[in-house]
Amino acid sequence: DIQMTQSPSTLSASVGDRVTITCRASQSVGSWLAWYRQKPGLAPNLLIYKASNLEGGVPSRFSGSGSGTEFTLTVSSLQPDDFATYYCLQYNGFPYTFGQGTKLEIK
Amino acid sequence: QVQLVESGGDVVQPGRSLRLSCAASGFTFGTYGIHWVRQAPGKGLEWVAVIWPDGSNKYYTDSVKGRFTISRDNSKNTVFLQMNSLRVEDTAVYYCARFCGGDCSPFDYWGQGTLVTVSS
Numbered sequence: 492d493i494q495m496t497q498s499p500s501t502l503s504a505s506v507g508d509r510v511t512i513t514c515r516a517s518q519s520v521g522s523w524l525a526w527y528r529q530k531p532g533l534a535p536n537l538l539i540y541k542a543s544n545l546e547g548g549v550p551s552r553f554s555g556s557g558s559g560t561e562f563t564l565t566v567s568s569l570q571p572d573d574f575a576t577y578y579c580l581q582y583n584g585f586p587y588t589f590g591q592g593t594k595l596e597i598k
Numbered sequence: 599q600v601q602l603v604e605s606g607g608d609v610v611q612p613g614r615s616l617r618l619s620c621a622a623s624g625f626t627f628g629t630y631g632i633h634w635v636r637q638a639p640g641k642g643l644e645w646v647a648v649i650w651p652d653g654s655n656k657y658y659t660d661s662v663k664g665r666f667t668i669s670r671d672n673s674k675n676t677v678f679l680q681m682n683s684l685r686v687e688d689t690a691v692y693y694c695a696r697f698c699g700g701d702c703s704p705f706d707y708w709g710q711g712t713l714v715t716v717s718s
Contacts, residue, residue: 534708582704585657587645
């Protein structure tokens, strides 16, 4: 199975900050990588798919990059709504695997 | 509008069975694969299973193989997850999500989740 490792596990930041979360795969997943944001008690929400494609309706402050085994999610200017937990997902092959999550906290 | 609604979650004893349902509406159900993803209390997301749009292929995570069975009834726009020989570690919120594959957006819509608690 492909292991997905996110870093950091926790990130403290302020409104307006630029932040980056990294996701590393144990083997190449090509560009089959997605990012999700999850708020407490709610289902995850798709932000980025195929490594760098912004899902419709998602604010342009979110961007994704990378291919192969290393990927990043960047939020250019944090808004209050962005303090949540973020997950990467590889969907190159089954079983699909998620990263362990990055909790973005208010500093 | 696209909707996925899970049901069937309950409190059950270890070794017992449960069947979850995922009812879909607002899109062409027969063109989407449906996945189950679970989240144990306070933990991260874990992919569980998928069924192809026509039901021809099914895949499972190793920890549920031989115990869980995914199926679908395209005439009723519903996917099922039959869970047998339940274990304490199966306790989680179970979500269903759609994905049409390839260049489509993966898991662009999710249900609200249904809670399964396995406890003696």
